[in-house]
Amino acid sequence: MVHFKDPFEKMERENERRQHMRKALIAGNWKMNKVLTEAIEYALALKERVSEVPEVEVLICAPFPFLNPLSKVFENSPIKVGAQDLYWEPKGAYTGSVSAQMLESVGCSYVIVGHSERRHVFGDTSEDVNKKTKSALGAYLTPIVCVGEKLEERESGHTDNVLRNQMTQSLADLTKEEMLKCVMAYEPVWAIGTGRTATPHQANETQLFIRNLLKEMFDKDLAEQTRILYGGSVKPDNVYDLMSEPNLDGVLVGGASLSVESFEKLVKYSEAGEEESSDTVANQDGE
Numbered sequence: 001m002v003h004f005k006d007p008f009e010k011m012e013r014e015n016e017r018r019q020h021m022r023k024a025l026i027a028g029n030w031k032m033n034k035v036l037t038e039a040i041e042y043a044l045a046l047k048e049r050v051s052e053v054p055e056v057e058v059l060i061c062a063p064f065p066f067l068n069p070l071s072k073v074f075e076n077s078p079i080k081v082g083a084q085d086l087y088w089e090p091k092g093a094y095t096g097s098v099s100a101q102m103l104e105s106v107g108c109s110y111v112i113v114g115h116s117e118r119r120h121v122f123g124d125t126s127e128d129v130n131k132k133t134k135s136a137l138g139a140y141l142t143p144i145v146c147v148g149e150k151l152e153e154r155e156s157g158h159t160d161n162v163l164r165n166q167m168t169q170s171l172a173d174l175t176k177e178e179m180l181k182c183v184m185a186y187e188p189v190w191a192i193g194t195g196r197t198a199t200p201h202q203a204n205e206t207q208l209f210i211r212n213l214l215k216e217m218f219d220k221d222l223a224e225q226t227r228i229l230y231g232g233s234v235k236p237d238n239v240y241d242l243m244s245e246p247n248l249d250g251v252l253v254g255g256a257s258l259s260v261e262s263f264e265k266l267v268k269y270s271e272a273g274e275e276e277s278s279d280t281v282a283n284q285d286g287e
Ligand code: PEP
Pocket: 029, 031, 187, 191, 192, 193, 194, 195, 231, 232, 233, 234, 252, 253, 254, 255, 256
């Protein structure tokens, strides 16, 4: 593991993030897991455990049937509720679909769009992601727009091209004001649910590329303000090192968000860092 030798180095990076108003977002993506009783039990425990972590924003992206009950449990708490997908039409004969307006009406404030499982299992294209992003913005939801390359694309040196295409198509025709309301998530497909995490350096390098693309597509000010999350086998034992990178403004977590104990550790990642730092200082002092 790469730990900062100097605890002040970590602090400087946190300060830089804050200066650009990029409050860290720790988001759990439950995918298609849990039944209602389990969802409520988890939510009650989470509310108890993370009620006072003001430096991070906490979000649970749950399956549709749990959104309204979770919103009620999290009422008067800082924890937010998000959906994992939506359909872009506001209403009509679209059997099985859920609109942005419906999500907003049950207390959602975020929605994931373009998750790799939607892209690769259900065939969502970047044009679909663009329509979903716009309809989310129209209903005052914050879209978390996911992009990421497959293993063969990374290995053949095509990561930059893949990300450029996904971003230009998924964010097409958004105004700067609209884009300022979005969150980006870099999720390398090869790291999702595989136990294989991008190294902090790899994630940071790619997220810097994403930030530079935002600068090219919009401007410097927007690029500095946009939060870019990392997702792909994030766990309590790697979150601190990932979050110590300057271009990571949060994490989108699947597997490790399913247990409340593990998600609490992710939310409180900086406590793990403080322990590491004091251990390092103690070791440097020869204790
Ligand atoms: C995800 O669901 O977005 C994800 C990154 O999954 P995992 O953390 O399990 O790799």
